Amino acid sequence: MRRLLQICSIILVIFIAGCSEDEVTPHERFDAYVDLWNKQDFTSMYDMLTSDSKEKYPTDQYIDRYQKIYEDLEIKNLEITYSKLSDEQLDNAMEEGNATIPFTVKMDTMAGPISFEYEASLVQQGEEEEKNWYLTWDPGFIFPEIKDGGEIRISTTEPTRGEILDRNLLPLALNGNVLDIGIVPEKLGDNPEANIEKLAGLLNISVDSINTALSASWVKPEYFVPINKQVPDSNQDLLNQLWEIEGVAGQETLGRVYPLGEAAAHLVGYVGKITAEQLEEKDPERYTANDMIGQTGLELLYEERLKGEKGAKIYVTKEDGSEITLTETEVKNGENIQTTIDSTVQDELYQSLEEAPGTASAINPKTGETLALVSSPSFDPNKMVYGISQTEWDELQNDPNRPMFNRFSATYAPGSVIKPITTAIGLQNDTIQPEEEIEIEGLTWGKGEEWGNYEVTRVAQANPVNLLTALTLSDNIYFAMKGVEMGGEALTSGLQQFGFGEELPIDLAITTSSISTTGTLDDEVLLANTSYGQGEIETNVLHMATMYTPFLNDGKMLKPTILMSEEKGQIWKENLVTTEQASIIKDAMRNVVLEGTASYAKKASFPMSGKTGTAELKLTLDDENGEENGWFVGYPTEEQDILVAMMMENVKEIGASGLVVQKVTDALENIK
Secondary structure, eight states: OHHHHHHHHHHHHHHHHHHHHHSOOHHHHHHHHHHHHHTTOHHHHHTTBOHHHHHHSOHHHHHHHHHHHHHHTTOEEEEEEEOOOOHHHHHHHHHHTEEEEEEEEEEEETTEEEEEEEEEEEEEESOTTTOEEEEEOOGGGTOGGGTTSOEEEEEEEOOOOOOEEOTTSOEEEEEEEEEEEEEOGGGSOSOHHHHHHHHHHHHTOOHHHHHHHHTSTTOOTTSOEEEEEEEETTOHHHHHHHHTSTTEEEEEEEEEEOTTGGGGHHHHOOEEEOOHHHHHHSOTTTOOTTOEEEOSHHHHHTHHHHHOBOEEEEEEEOTTSOEEEEEEEOOBOOOOEEBSOOHHHHHHHHHHHTTOSEEEEEEOTTTOBEEEEEEESOOOHHHHHHOOOHHHHHHHHHOTTOTTSOGGGSEEOOGGGGHHHHHHHHHHTTSOOTTOOBOOOSSEEEOGGGGTTOEEEOSSOOSSBOHHHHHHTTOHHHHHHHHHHHOHHHHHHHHHHTTTTSOOSSSSOOOOOBSSSSSOOOSHHHHHHHHTTOTTOBEEHHHHHHTTGGGGTTTOEEOOBOBTTSOTTOEEEOOSSOHHHHHHHHHHHHHHHHHSTTGGGGGSSSOEEEEEEEEEEOSSTTOSSOEEEEEEEEEETTTOOOEEEEEESSOTTTTHHHHHHHHHHHHHHHHO
């Protein structure tokens, strides 16, 4: 009998052991809970709570609260880890039906990382066959700081956009005072509808948009109600009209202001409300649908640096009014961008064009710094930010002078301002000998039927002609002859050494200068015309100015720069001319002023040098009625601290290149 009892006891122990192997442990149960937590499956997690926890915290205080908090805080990279109980602790837990497991939570949020430690209490519940482990839950599982109450709050701080400054720290784009325009409803007077309609007309907005703002649920008669319209405080004419309307008021705030207005609109650009397409391309942590973003110019180019990064804080407010910060990211204001632009030069060159179609660049030829980039006519960037009427917009779009078109980013036929470059190429490959005299009879030259009877023409008659005479009188025939003599490959190679066909090494959207539509000069007529700036050759106004720097720097062409932080005097190309050859070209450009086509520049109070150019815009080689663009590249002969390249469109009937010489000379006189 005793033997039988021993056998039964052994069988019972084996049976119990077998059952315990199938029983869920608190580790396994918590593993399942953690897996759901990492997936943010709050509904399934809720099913694993004790009955008491469910009774105390219904679904809206658990599932809904979890989801809202995790969404609002933009929680991601959630990671929950824990250390398993020892064998002894696990045995005790299994025997007693409860377990305490310490765990660690780590997560990334909109305001930075958060981590905390907490303890999970698990108890066994249910009948024998249904028995399982359930969590005793409280809000401390979300964040320990709210275990005993408290609300989670979020505060954000928008960054201040960086300003765009000129070389002297004067603002090109700044965060200046603007006025949020709004209405105090109770002060709208006896005829509120008429006042609202008048306000809408002045601000170019709809009456419906104003009424929508006034009908918001929070509005009270005595409240100031903003209507989502801002006006710079510099626009006093408009503000004075607004203040005459009953009920209209303004509140000061910061907004983007462009002090130079039209004079620098194409260069500086402007900001505007982010579009849906732009928002899709941007980091959602940095941009929202209400953000302003650079739309054109430097505002667009340096958007990432100007924007900054918003600050955010996640904190808990307790019933006693105290606050506990969970995590915080300090706001990073946008970076100020200091450019090499000189506001005085920029404004002076723009004003000198008097809204005529044209463009100008100014550089320091000894450092490569860009002092001005002008496109005329232009537009007011402040209106682009704070509202432009449909009528004004249509006028800009339909204006035949294309004020929205950025001329300094485009390319144009250079005409005779290319001749010093052709000279440099010819001197380098020995095609041009400075003292060589060429017999040129009459005002035309060609190769008869070989050229289809096409002839190159010149304006001034001289015979014989050497290099100095050719540059002084801008003799097309001399340079056409020399171009043909050196051949297409040599001229093409020389132009490429001056940067043709290569992107201008500057942080601006500028069209690359081109030699021809094919990049070659295989046709002899095209070759002849290209040598004096006609044919298919096109160049950008900044590149044109840059190409003159080798003559002032012993053969080194400087890299154009736009930021003060960039190294000065960087070399883009070198060995383009020798010191002696540069001296020959400089002497000739001084003679252009003294005895040649730029005689108006003699009126300056300081010696000037330069080269004129007239680009004929012919539809065909035989066209005699095409328009003309005028060019002048000029600089102070002695100081050489500024060099201006200017091009004006359609000057055939108003003074040709002589008008451009006058504009540049007068502008430099005012600048100096």
